[in-house]
Amino acid sequence: MAVDFPKPVIHGGTGKRQRENTGKNLLDFSASLNPLPPRFAWTCDPGCLSSYPDNGYSRLKERIAQVFHRDTEEICVGNGSIELIRVFCSVVLSGKKTYHTTSPTFGEYELSARLTGAVATGSPETATISFACNPNNPTGELYTRAEMLARFRVASSHGGILFADEAFIELADPSCSLVNETHESLFVLRSLTKSFAVPGIRFGYGFGDPELVAKIETARPPWSVNAYAEAFALEAFSHLNELELSRAYIVKEREDLRKKIHEIGLQCHPSSVNYLLVDCGRDAGLLCTQLEAHDILVRDCTSFGLPICIRVAVKTHEENTLLVEALAACVR
Structure with missing residues (x-):
């Protein structure tokens, strides 16, 4: 009997699996996480595990x-x-x-x-x-x-x-x-x-x-x-109030990353958060494969109905620089 059962949704954040499969220390831009999260000590009482x-x-x-x-x-x-x-x-x-x-x-x-x-x-x-x-x-x-x-x-x-x-x-x-x-x-x-x-x-x-x-x-x-x-x-x-520092950092690094991506000939959609949707003007799947060869993971947006776009997280300045260098090498 044919059943119209939906397929799973594709997600980013595949860094752990890719590192295990390849043995490489891949830099994961496919997961959009805070590049400057609050740091604090926390513990879980081991006794909690018995109940x-x-x-x-x-x-x-x-x-x-x-x-x-x-x-x-x-x-x-x-x-x-x-x-x-x-x-x-x-x-x-x-x-x-x-x-x-x-x-x-x-x-x-x-x-x-x-x-x-x-x-x-x-x-x-x-x-x-x-x-x-x-x-x-x-x-x-x-x-x-x-x-x-x-x-x-x-x-x-x-x-x-x-x-x-x-x-x-x-x-x-x-x-x-x-x-x-x-x-x-x-x-x-x-x-x-x-x-x-x-x-x-x-x-x-x-x-x-x-x-x-x-x-x-x-x-x-x-x-x-x-x-x-x-x-x-x-x-x-x-520690929610400490996220104000995160937001300020993201604004600064996002704008810097957007400008550098623009300089290599790619277009970024306006963003107010810690990731950028990048119009690459080419097959996103192929570009993602090319970036993996540079040890960079990004989000292929084909599953969003955007086959020529990738989504990249805004990470630290040093990490963003590595992304731009890899992108430039792949699109030149």
Whole structure:
């Protein structure tokens, strides 16, 4: 029997696998992580490993509630932001529902929606869920708070929900966030992965209407946030203010990287975050292969529907220089 089952979404951040496969110390620009994350000491009591985590994550939610001035009943947590996308969709889109996304954007929205049997619609005015990635991945475009509120009003006007994915907003401009807005037609997703450069921790969190959050917490697999991730998160939330230094560094290095990429004949889309979408004017897959020969990994954006584009992270000045040198060698 033929079943229209979707294929997995392609992601960046393949550095670990590529290093293991090749034995080379590849420089990974395909993962868009904070190049200057806050550094702090943190520990996980080994005794925690002999007990199951508190599946309600009461202490963790209380900490998040203090930081963002929200009620604990409005907070959900998960094993990375993708788990919360999946669980959210399973709760909200069960049955014959519809979803709306723009293109290009993060592919997990569509995949998670399709896994529920939901159907895409080109109309946010009728969609059960409208997904908005802010800043957008892979373009780096940052929507203002006013623009996001306008999207929210469209969703709420017909009883839909705006799903605002703010995984990168702490590295762009937090004043554009909707995290302080409370409404049954709004869900805001956050992540520590990008801001603190800890993809191995796997920790995401979200804010929504208490009734919706209760359903998400019920549908989420039990104990999905492990003791190490919880311990890191509890400490990390005390260092969010230090991300101001990260944002200033990213602005400076992003502009420098953009200029240098332009000088070698490639065009960068305007970006407000720690990555650049680069129009290479040639087959992205071939260019990625050529860059690998220079021990550089970048994100092939063919899976975003952009076959002549790559996405590159903004890293340290020294690392960015190596990227530009490799790009120049490949495109000359």
